[in-house]
Amino acid sequence: MSADTQTIIVTGAGGVGKTTISAAMAMRMAGPDRRTVVMTVDPARRLADALDLHELSNEPSPVPGVDGLWASTLDASASWEGVVHRYSDPEVADRLLTNHYFRAIADRFPAAQAFAATETMSTMIESGRWDAIVVDTPPSAGGLDFFLAPSQTVDLIGGKLLHWLTGAQLPGRRFLYRFTGRPILKIADTILGGALLEDVAEFLLDLRTMYDRLAARAATIQRHQRRATTVVVTTADPAPVAEVLRFFEELTDVSVEPSGVLLNRALPVGWADAARRPIRNIPDADVRATLKENLTRWGGEARRQASAMEGIAGRYGVPLLTVPWVAEPPTAVENLTQLLDGVAGLDDLL
Amino acid sequence: MLDRRLLFVSGKGGVGKSAVAAALGIVAARRGKRVLAISMTDRAGLAAHLGVPKLTYDPLQVRPGLYAAVVDRSRALDEYLGLQLHVVRSLPTRQLSNALSVLADTAPGIREIVTMGKPIFEVWREEWDLVIVDAPALGQLQSYLAAPQTITGLVPTGAVQEQAARLESTLSDPSTSGLLLVTIPEELAVLETREAIVHIDSHRQIVIAGVIANRVLEPLGIATATVAAVPDGPPRAAGLLHAGLVEAQSTWLNSIPDDPRLPFLFGFHTPGEVAERLAELCEEFV
Numbered sequence: 251m252s253a254d255t256q257t258i259i260v261t262g263a264g265g266v267g268k269t270t271i272s273a274a275m276a277m278r279m280a281g282p283d284r285r286t287v288v289m290t291v292d293p294a295r296r297l298a299d300a301l302d303l304h305e306l307s308n309e310p311s312p313v314p315g316v317d318g319l320w321a322s323t324l325d326a327s328a329s330w331e332g333v334v335h336r337y338s339d340p341e342v343a344d345r346l347l348t349n350h351y352f353r354a355i356a357d358r359f360p361a362a363q364a365f366a367a368t369e370t371m372s373t374m375i376e377s378g379r380w381d382a383i384v385v386d387t388p389p390s391a392g393g394l395d396f397f398l399a400p401s402q403t404v405d406l407i408g409g410k411l412l413h414w415l416t417g418a419q420l421p422g423r424r425f426l427y428r429f430t431g432r433p434i435l436k437i438a439d440t441i442l443g444g445a446l447l448e449d450v451a452e453f454l455l456d457l458r459t460m461y462d463r464l465a466a467r468a469a470t471i472q473r474h475q476r477r478a479t480t481v482v483v484t485t486a487d488p489a490p491v492a493e494v495l496r497f498f499e500e501l502t503d504v505s506v507e508p509s510g511v512l513l514n515r516a517l518p519v520g521w522a523d524a525a526r527r528p529i530r531n532i533p534d535a536d537v538r539a540t541l542k543e544n545l546t547r548w549g550g551e552a553r554r555q556a557s558a559m560e561g562i563a564g565r566y567g568v569p570l571l572t573v574p575w576v577a578e579p580p581t582a583v584e585n586l587t588q589l590l591d592g593v594a595g596l597d598d599l600l
Numbered sequence: 601m602l603d604r605r606l607l608f609v610s611g612k613g614g615v616g617k618s619a620v621a622a623a624l625g626i627v628a629a630r631r632g633k634r635v636l637a638i639s640m641t642d643r644a645g646l647a648a649h650l651g652v653p654k655l656t657y658d659p660l661q662v663r664p665g666l667y668a669a670v671v672d673r674s675r676a677l678d679e680y681l682g683l684q685l686h687v688v689r690s691l692p693t694r695q696l697s698n699a700l701s702v703l704a705d706t707a708p709g710i711r712e713i714v715t716m717g718k719p720i721f722e723v724w725r726e727e728w729d730l731v732i733v734d735a736p737a738l739g740q741l742q743s744y745l746a747a748p749q750t751i752t753g754l755v756p757t758g759a760v761q762e763q764a765a766r767l768e769s770t771l772s773d774p775s776t777s778g779l780l781l782v783t784i785p786e787e788l789a790v791l792e793t794r795e796a797i798v799h800i801d802s803h804r805q806i807v808i809a810g811v812i813a814n815r816v817l818e819p820l821g822i823a824t825a826t827v828a829a830v831p832d833g834p835p836r837a838a839g840l841l842h843a844g845l846v847e848a849q850s851t852w853l854n855s856i857p858d859d860p861r862l863p864f865l866f867g868f869h870t871p872g873e874v875a876e877r878l879a880e881l882c883e884e885f886v
Binding site (some may be wrong): 545 | 612613615618644645648737739786787788789791820821822826827830831833834836839840841842843844845847848866868869870871874
């Protein structure tokens with residue numbers, strides 16, 4: 251069953267409308283015969299209300315008014331607790347989960363939230379409960395973290411850190427009391443004014459016990475990612491466009507190929523030309539002048555958007571989809587469904 | 601705003617904080633100040649807005665009076681150890697900084713304090729009239745601001761602890777340091793900014809120097825009903841889009857402090873052009 255689950259990963263820079271687009275896609279896909287779940291990350295209040303999401307939970311709840319649609323909001327610390335329980339021995343798990351270094355890493359390590367998202371996605375795929383899963387990804391530089399997180403997490407735990415502290419062979423806990431005899435560590439301890447390094451090393455040894463199981467898990471997660479359909483959402487603003495370009499440059503490292511780039515907040519291409527033509531059908535001169543001036547500004551934006559998008563599509567040969575700019579971002583179920591109406595090429599992806 | 605020695609610029613990702621940081625650097629340099637603009641992240645944003653391909657750890661002059669740099673973590677760690685902790689010369693610093701980079705990736709506060717230490721060291725160095733920091737986005741900023749206190753709690757004595765206390769006092773001195781928040785009039789950005797204001801005001805790690813709303817649209821000057829009444833076509837559609845966006849923005853503008861506003865810039869292609877134009881606009885209020 252899980253092999254039949256269709257997975258859409260929606261990625262892109264922060265602030266481009268990923269979560270809204272994810273929800274709208276899931277609404278299109280859901281139906282009585284297609285159980286669909288959208289996994290959101292930090293949805294805006296009004297969108298969360300529309301999806302009836304009121305607290306962080308990896309457990310999907312049904313979306314009122316949409317047959318066959320469920321939604322969840324990523325709870326990264328619950329995902330990590332699950333990871334620790336599944337991939338380490340019980341007594342180590344208890345030690346790790348109460349260790350304040352573990353909390354600090356889980357809170358700050360940039361890939362930690364992304365890894366939680368990949369793990370939660372994989373669990374959903376493997377549950378066999380879903381026909382389709384739409385995954386909104388945590389904000390990060392261009393969305394790459396979501397794809398790099400499995401290997402980065404394994405690297406962190408497999409321990410370049412630990413390797414340096416303890417040497418090539420993985421020692422037992424007894425080793426700790428010997429290695430702190432190394433002069434450098436004594437100096438570091440003096441500077442830091444406490445037995446900090448010893449604490450850290452003890453913690454890293456616990457973390458290291460998860461390595462083999464977590465490395466195998468990461469490989470599975472990467473397979474799920476490669477099998478998914480990846481859609482990159484952007485706006486035409488210079489900063490997100492630069493991030494999309496960087497995303498494509500670096501993606502080859504993880505052998506993921508996006509199936510499409512979706513330009514959100516797109517302006518009609520015709521506005522650029524229309525702005526050059528005289529307006530004849532507005533009798534009031536003031537109104538005509540104001541609207542002409544306004545169209546000239548927006549027409550210039552439309553032209554700028556078009557050239558930014560040609561840069562992406564021309565260079566990487568991906569299908570380009572455009573979602574029109576609407577004044578008020580859609581937050582009710584009906585508006586969300588309409589948002590993607592008439593978006594050419596979309597249904598080929600979904 | 602530019603009277604302090606150290607100005608952090610932050611905001612939700614994508615609101616234009618690098619552009620504003622670059623613009624303020626340009627303005628301050630034009631007024632004859634010796635300015636260092638420094639990025640705390642490795643992102644290309646500040647470089648692009650200053651019109652240079654990339655930044656380095658060593659300050660690079662980008663125009664008269666304006667220098668730019670980026671915090672490189674391992675160089676910052678070396679500097680932190682060598683300069684600030686007065687580590688004895690005979691020590692194998694490389695090994696020691698290896699030990700500490702292990703810590704920096706694990707123990708809370710160390711990476712942050714090393715990264716944040718750099719701009720503050722530059723202030724102590726007395727070489728600059730103003731250090732403008734393109735700081736991490738709001739989501740990460742708070743763990744940086746809290747770093748000195750985190751360290752103090754973690755290591756009760758020693759050179760690192762003394763260092764942390766000194767950083768904390770520079771940061772929290774309102775005549776030396778300030779934080780400028782950049783936002784845009786949209787739901788997520790405004791709500792995140794408001795939460796940050798409450799959090800920062802209650803933790804008193806740094807004083808908020810201002811809240812700038814960026815990408816604010818000017819009203820059309822004619823009633824929306826008038827626009828709706830003209831015949832269908834691009835002039836009407838563009839007019840209605842503009843009017844609708846202005847209305848949506850006004851809701852969010854009303855719920856942030858009434859500080860300076862920067863307009864939505866039409867027709868700008870490169871980050872360098874954007875920063876130049878913003879600098880002209882900033883002249884009026886800084």
